[in-house]
Amino acid sequence: MKILFEHLLHHRVQIIDWFDTEKVEKISFYNNFMYREFTEDNFVCLVNDADEPIGYIDYTITKYTAKINVAMVKKTERKKGYAQLLLNELIKKLIQNGVVVLSLDCVPATTKKVWKKMGFKEFKEIENHKLLKYSNYKKPWLYKILVDTEKPTKKQKLNSYLELWTVDEQQAKELKPSYKWDLQSQTKPIIYPVDGNWKVNYVENGTVMEDYKIKNLHKGKIIEDYFLILK
Numbered sequence: 001m002k003i004l005f006e007h008l009l010h011h012r013v014q015i016i017d018w019f020d021t022e023k024v025e026k027i028s029f030y031n032n033f034m035y036r037e038f039t040e041d042n043f044v045c046l047v048n049d050a051d052e053p054i055g056y057i058d059y060t061i062t063k064y065t066a067k068i069n070v071a072m073v074k075k076t077e078r079k080k081g082y083a084q085l086l087l088n089e090l091i092k093k094l095i096q097n098g099v100v101v102l103s104l105d106c107v108p109a110t111t112k113k114v115w116k117k118m119g120f121k122e123f124k125e126i127e128n129h130k131l132l133k134y135s136n137y138k139k140p141w142l143y144k145i146l147v148d149t150e151k152p153t154k155k156q157k158l159n160s161y162l163e164l165w166t167v168d169e170q171q172a173k174e175l176k177p178s179y180k181w182d183l184q185s186q187t188k189p190i191i192y193p194v195d196g197n198w199k200v201n202y203v204e205n206g207t208v209m210e211d212y213k214i215k216n217l218h219k220g221k222i223i224e225d226y227f228l229i230l231k
Contacts, residue, residue: 007038068104163201172199
């Protein structure tokens with residue numbers, strides 16, 4: 001077994017044959033694979049000792065975040081730990097490239113249990129999230145933070161801190177912040193899945209620097225793909 005991040009033409013042909021054998025053409029991503037431009041920055045493949053692909057992950061990197069578009073393992077090779085092996089190798093590469101969060105749309109939804117066993121989590125505050133609260137969003141959105149993060153604090157007297165409400169500005173007027181991070185002693189990145197309309201309060205050396213929607217914080221530089229990321 002070996003992991004390849006390079007995309008070789010004969011492997012592409014073999015994967016298409018594998019699709020045909022398993023009738024994967026009925027699934028919408030078949031055409032996406034046929035016409036996708038694969039590079040070492042968006043494709044990782046597991047091949048067996050006969051140099052045949054038995055699993056792959058198609059992914060997209062933004063800057064600090066990455067998303068799995070498709071993850072496949074041959075039906076005859078499932079329940080052997082190959083999905084975990086592929087994921088582990090992908091995560092190593094993502095971390096090397098500065099990526100701190102990996103997410104995916106769980107399709108089909110029945111695979112949620114598998115992804116959660118591999119460390120993915122569901123979003124907590126769905127009812128307050130503009131995208132996820134819609135009833136037609138049937139595919140669970142899962143995420144996995146890849147690095148150690150700064151934990152929220154319950155300290156009240158802080159000089160520099162970040163407060164986050166998991167509701168919009170109007171609703172936040174009547175509520176205490178949901179999370180608070182101490183920026184004075186911060187040694188790790190602050191990472192949390194968010195909605196861009198949630199209220200945030202940024203205080204530096206006792207002075208309120210910014211106090212409005214999170215998507216406007218630092219002119220939007222710390223929110224990426226529905227994640228608050230403050231390094």
